[in-house]
Amino acid sequence: MIKTAVTLAGVELKNPVMTASGTFGSGAEYSEFIDLNKLGAVVTKGVANVPWPGNPTPRVAETASGMLNAIGLQNPGIDVFCERDIPFLKKYDTKIIVNVCGKSTEDYCEVVERLGNEPVDLLEINVSCPNVKEGGIAFGQDPKALEAITKEVKKYAKQPIIMKLSPNVTDITEMAKAAEAGGADILSLINTLTGMKIDIYKKTFALANKTGGMSGPAVKPVAVRMVYQVAQAVKLPIIGMGGISTAEDALEFILAGASAVSVGTANFFNPYAAEEVVRGIEDYMKSQKTEDICQLIGAVK
Numbered sequence: 380m381i382k383t384a385v386t387l388a389g390v391e392l393k394n395p396v397m398t399a400s401g402t403f404g405s406g407a408e409y410s411e412f413i414d415l416n417k418l419g420a421v422v423t424k425g426v427a428n429v430p431w432p433g434n435p436t437p438r439v440a441e442t443a444s445g446m447l448n449a450i451g452l453q454n455p456g457i458d459v460f461c462e463r464d465i466p467f468l469k470k471y472d473t474k475i476i477v478n479v480c481g482k483s484t485e486d487y488c489e490v491v492e493r494l495g496n497e498p499v500d501l502l503e504i505n506v507s508c509p510n511v512k513e514g515g516i517a518f519g520q521d522p523k524a525l526e527a528i529t530k531e532v533k534k535y536a537k538q539p540i541i542m543k544l545s546p547n548v549t550d551i552t553e554m555a556k557a558a559e560a561g562g563a564d565i566l567s568l569i570n571t572l573t574g575m576k577i578d579i580y581k582k583t584f585a586l587a588n589k590t591g592g593m594s595g596p597a598v599k600p601v602a603v604r605m606v607y608q609v610a611q612a613v614k615l616p617i618i619g620m621g622g623i624s625t626a627e628d629a630l631e632f633i634l635a636g637a638s639a640v641s642v643g644t645a646n647f648f649n650p651y652a653a654e655e656v657v658r659g660i661e662d663y664m665k666s667q668k669t670e671d672i673c674q675l676i677g678a679v680k
Contacts, residue, residue: 626659
C-alpha cells in the first residue's frame with residue numbers, strides 16, 4: 380500500500396493534488412469531467428466581499444506554451460458563494476479551499492470573518508490584488524504590506540491561512556519570510572507572471588487591460604525554482620503551482636520542496652488533467668517503490 384496523504388497546517392488531504400484558483404470555477408463547472416472525490420482539494424475562484432464585474436474584454440490571449448489572462452477576478456461575491464458553491468462542494472469527499480480577494484485590508488478581513496462559520500477547510504489569500512488605498516501596488520509586492528495584511532487576516536481567521544505569493548518581485552524569499560513573520564500557516568506559489576501580447580496586424584494590445592497574468596507550461600521552470608528557494612528559506616508547508624499539466628511536472632515541485640501541488644491552466648486544454656496527475660503520482664510511487672509521498676517532499680537538495 381502506498382500512502383499519498385499529506386497534512387497542511389493540521390488539515391489532511393487524501394493526496395497532494397488540488398486545482399489552482401481561477402481555473403476550475405468553484406468545482407461545479409468541471410464535475411461532469413472529473414470525479415471531485417479523487418482530488419485532495421478543490422480551490423475555488425477568488426471570492427470578494429461584494430460582486431466584482433471583472434475587466435473589459437478581450438480578457439484572454441494564447442501565448443507560446445501558455446496563456447495570458449486579465450479576467451479581473453470577476454466573481455458573484457461572498458453571499459452567492461456561501462449559498463450556492465459551498466453546499467455543492469460539501470457533496471464531495473474533498474477538502475475545500477476558498478481563495479479570497481479584496482481591494483483593501485478591510486475587504487479581505489470581511490470575507491475571512493464571514494467564512495469563519497462556514498464548513499470550509501483552508502483559506503487562500505490572493506495578495507496579487509492591487510491595494511487601492513496605496514496607489515494600486517499589489518499587497519504581495521511589498522514585504523511590509525504582505526506581513527501587515529497577513530497579521531490582520533489572521534486576527535479574523537478560524538481556518539488556517541495560505542498566503543499566495545506573487546512572482547513579480549525581486550526576491551521571492553523576502554516575501555515568503557514576510558508572510559511567515561505575519562503568521563501565515565501555509566504558502567502557495569506562484570501566481571501568474573505579468574506579461575503582454577500585441578496584435579501586429581490590428582496594431583493594438585491583445586488584452587483590453589494591456590497586461591495580463593501569464594500561466595501555463597512556459598512558467599514552470601521559474602515556478603520550480605521559486606518553490607525550491609522558498610522551501611530553503613522558511614519552515615512553512617508549500618503548495619506549488621505554475622505550468623503543471625502532468626504527474627511528472629507535479630513531482631518536480633514536490634521534489635523541490637512542495638507538500639502539495641495545484642493544477643491550473645492545464646484544466647483549460649485538458650479538463651481531466653488533475654485526476655490524471657493523481658493517478659500518475661501513484662504510478663510513479665509504485666514504480667519507485669516509494670511507500671509514502673512525504674519521502675519525496677524536498678528530497679532534492
